[in-house]
Amino acid sequence: MALLEIRNVTRRFGDFVAVDNVSLNIEAGEFFTLLGPSGCGKTTILRMIAGFDLPDAGQIFLDGRDLADTPPEKRPLHTVFQSYALFPHMSVAQNIAFPLKMARRPQAEAQKMLHEVLEQVHLADKADAYPHELSGGQKQRVALARGLVNRPRLLLLDEPLGALDAKLREEMQIELINLQKDVGVTFVFVTHAQVEALALSHRIAVMEAGRVAQVDEPSKLYGFPQSRFVADFIGHINMLQAQVVESAHGHTRLAIAGLGEVIASLHSGVTAGAKCTFAIRPEQVRIGTHGEVSELKNHFPGTVHNFLYRGDVTVYKVQMENGLLIEALLPNAAPGRAELYEVGDAVRVGWRHDAGVLLHE
Amino acid sequence: MNEQEKIRLTPAARLGKWLVSGPPFLFLLLFFVAPSIIMVLASFRYPGEFGALAPIASADSDTLHGLTLETYEFFFSDIIYSYVFFKSFLVALATTLICLTLAYPLALLIARSPKKSRDLMVLLVVLPFASSFLIRVYAWMILLGPQAALSQVINGMLGVFGIAQVYLLFSPFAVLVAMVYVHLPFMVLPLYTNLEKHDPSLLDAAQDLGANAWQRFWQVTFPLSLPGIFSGSALVFIPVLGMFAIPDILGGTGDMLIGNLIKEQFLATRDWPFGSTLSIMLTIVVLLLVWLAVRLGRTRGRYA
Numbered sequence: 219m220a221l222l223e224i225r226n227v228t229r230r231f232g233d234f235v236a237v238d239n240v241s242l243n244i245e246a247g248e249f250f251t252l253l254g255p256s257g258c259g260k261t262t263i264l265r266m267i268a269g270f271d272l273p274d275a276g277q278i279f280l281d282g283r284d285l286a287d288t289p290p291e292k293r294p295l296h297t298v299f300q301s302y303a304l305f306p307h308m309s310v311a312q313n314i315a316f317p318l319k320m321a322r323r324p325q326a327e328a329q330k331m332l333h334e335v336l337e338q339v340h341l342a343d344k345a346d347a348y349p350h351e352l353s354g355g356q357k358q359r360v361a362l363a364r365g366l367v368n369r370p371r372l373l374l375l376d377e378p379l380g381a382l383d384a385k386l387r388e389e390m391q392i393e394l395i396n397l398q399k400d401v402g403v404t405f406v407f408v409t410h411a412q413v414e415a416l417a418l419s420h421r422i423a424v425m426e427a428g429r430v431a432q433v434d435e436p437s438k439l440y441g442f443p444q445s446r447f448v449a450d451f452i453g454h455i456n457m458l459q460a461q462v463v464e465s466a467h468g469h470t471r472l473a474i475a476g477l478g479e480v481i482a483s484l485h486s487g488v489t490a491g492a493k494c495t496f497a498i499r500p501e502q503v504r505i506g507t508h509g510e511v512s513e514l515k516n517h518f519p520g521t522v523h524n525f526l527y528r529g530d531v532t533v534y535k536v537q538m539e540n541g542l543l544i545e546a547l548l549p550n551a552a553p554g555r556a557e558l559y560e561v562g563d564a565v566r567v568g569w570r571h572d573a574g575v576l577l578h579e
Numbered sequence: 580m581n582e583q584e585k586i587r588l589t590p591a592a593r594l595g596k597w598l599v600s601g602p603p604f605l606f607l608l609l610f611f612v613a614p615s616i617i618m619v620l621a622s623f624r625y626p627g628e629f630g631a632l633a634p635i636a637s638a639d640s641d642t643l644h645g646l647t648l649e650t651y652e653f654f655f656s657d658i659i660y661s662y663v664f665f666k667s668f669l670v671a672l673a674t675t676l677i678c679l680t681l682a683y684p685l686a687l688l689i690a691r692s693p694k695k696s697r698d699l700m701v702l703l704v705v706l707p708f709a710s711s712f713l714i715r716v717y718a719w720m721i722l723l724g725p726q727a728a729l730s731q732v733i734n735g736m737l738g739v740f741g742i743a744q745v746y747l748l749f750s751p752f753a754v755l756v757a758m759v760y761v762h763l764p765f766m767v768l769p770l771y772t773n774l775e776k777h778d779p780s781l782l783d784a785a786q787d788l789g790a791n792a793w794q795r796f797w798q799v800t801f802p803l804s805l806p807g808i809f810s811g812s813a814l815v816f817i818p819v820l821g822m823f824a825i826p827d828i829l830g831g832t833g834d835m836l837i838g839n840l841i842k843e844q845f846l847a848t849r850d851w852p853f854g855s856t857l858s859i860m861l862t863i864v865v866l867l868l869v870w871l872a873v874r875l876g877r878t879r880g881r882y883a
Contacts, residue, residue: 320789
């Protein structure tokens with residue numbers, strides 16, 4: 219039995235359907251992420267789990283028990299708010315001990331739990347500080363400690379890294395992963411940042427306009443998106459309009475207008491003549507001279523349209539003969555390779571026969 | 580070197596600063612600092628024969644003149660003056676506590692109302708200021724009078740139990756009612772200003788972490804509103820301490836407060852030096868209280 223079961227939950231605000239018949243199962247010990255653009259309903263789902271909002275239809279079960287009649291303060295789960303919501307009039311220790319106090323834990327036990335969690339989030343030396351004396355990362359850790367100290371069944375995290383700068387966010391991501399592993403509490407994480415979701419989660423539910431578009435492990439989600447929305451929302455991807463020529467002999471052959479024939483790995487359930495989208499990640503596309511890409515099954519001529527030097531990689535946009543733009547990543551493996559190709563250079567782009575996915579909708 | 584000294588102003592900016600702060604500075608100098616000095620000096624003089632002050636120097640040795648500590652000796656020699664101070668203190672304290680009890684739920688209600696209706700509610704709170712203070716106090720004379728409905732109802736009920744009639748008007752009760760009525764907005768406004776700024780996500784967090792409605796109030800809302808409670812209390816307590824009009828109009832003969840005593844020294848007894856001494860004593864008490872409130876507010880408000 220799943221720890222948390224969301225069964226056919228719908229939530230409307232007037233005419234707007236924020237959450238549309240969503241069902242999800244979240245297992246104990248999982249780091250589960252709700253990912254989607256703003257307004258997709260992910261925060262509404264989180265608020266309904268926490269009890270601040272109630273579903274118009276459907277049920278939410280925790281450990282098999284319907285939560286409908288349980289007010290937020292009685293639910294065995296805590297939330298880490300986007301703004302941290304630390305109590306400004308309480309010290310770090312008082313903030314973290316707040317849920318212990320509310321639960322009337324015996325003094326000795328509460329002290330032990332407090333010190334344990336202070337160690338875990340590396341804040342033992344800040345116990346007497348007040349929130350306004352802390353940095354963003356420290357506030358974040360206090361909020362986490364406060365949510366975890368009482369060992370809840372579930373910790374809900376509402377875009378908790380949104381307010382941190384890029385470098386700190388990366389550090390906190392690693393800390394979050396370790397912390398979750400240490401305490402073994404199930405995390406339900408809400409974010410619109412797909413990089414964060416991929417890095418942190420065991421499983422991700424991608425949401426689109428109140429519905430769940432796909433639930434999968436990060437690598438499956440990235441490598442095998444099931445819809446144009448998921449493919450486009452997570453990472454960068456080239457999407458080419460294609461028509462199936464033949465699907466047999468271990469591979470699927472596609473015709474892409476103006477480009478020619480593309481060989482892709484075998485997709486079952488497609489018939490010759492069917493229209494579909496061939497989607498391929500920029501890092502799967504090689505760019506080079508004819509000799510460098512000719513061993514690949516698929517390679518086509520084009521000219522460099524523009525490029526962006528990003529330090530670790532250079533992103534080339536190559537214009538194909540039919541006017542189509544294909545994005546390719548070239549890792550800067552050796553120093554000084556930033557401008558290997560100039561705008562207007564004739565190049566070839568190519569990819570392996572098993573790269574890319576077919577999206578049919 | 581502190582932060583302000585680092586900023587160097589251009590001559591034009593310096594002139595602008597003086598032009599802006601000059602007029603209020605002069606106003607306070609003329610109408611607050613100068614009279615205060617006059618008052619302090621007057622407290623060390625003898626009263627004049629027909630009011631005002633006796634001269635400092637006089638050729639005639641029979642008439643009172645010169646400087647003296649007599650008024651201060653007089654103040655401490657009779658317990659009645661300290662008693663009036665103490666009574667005024669109690670009235671001010673009672674008024675403040677009643678105002679706080681009435682104003683807190685109201686301020687909370689306004690602060691938690693939808694933004695649209697808040698302005699209207701604040702307007703209603705300050706609406707009494709639209710009419711004259713004295714007229715509003717005189718209105719209580721009618722409301723509390725023996726013929727008014729309130730007295731009729733109360734005495735009717737007392738009559739049932741065979742208890743003697745009470746007179747609401749010209750009593751400490753009437754003074755307290757009017758004190759509370761007049762000063763209530765001064766408590767509501769600072770409280771509302773404070774409560775309105777509270778981050779609602781703190782209450783969500785408290786609830787999420789297991790606090791029920793009662794705990795959310797006492798653990799989060801109340802401690803965070805302490806600065807508002809302190810400033811509201813100061814705005815009520817201090818004016819009530821010096822108030823003379825309300826006891827004059829609504830109080831009985833025994834309901835004299837410091838304000839009345841001071842007023843009497845100047846207008847009836849014509850003892851200016853003693854009136855000045857009483858005023859100075861009152862000022863000292865108020866300054867002590869303000870200092871205390873600021874200190875309390877500072878330790879409580881270290882997070883603000």
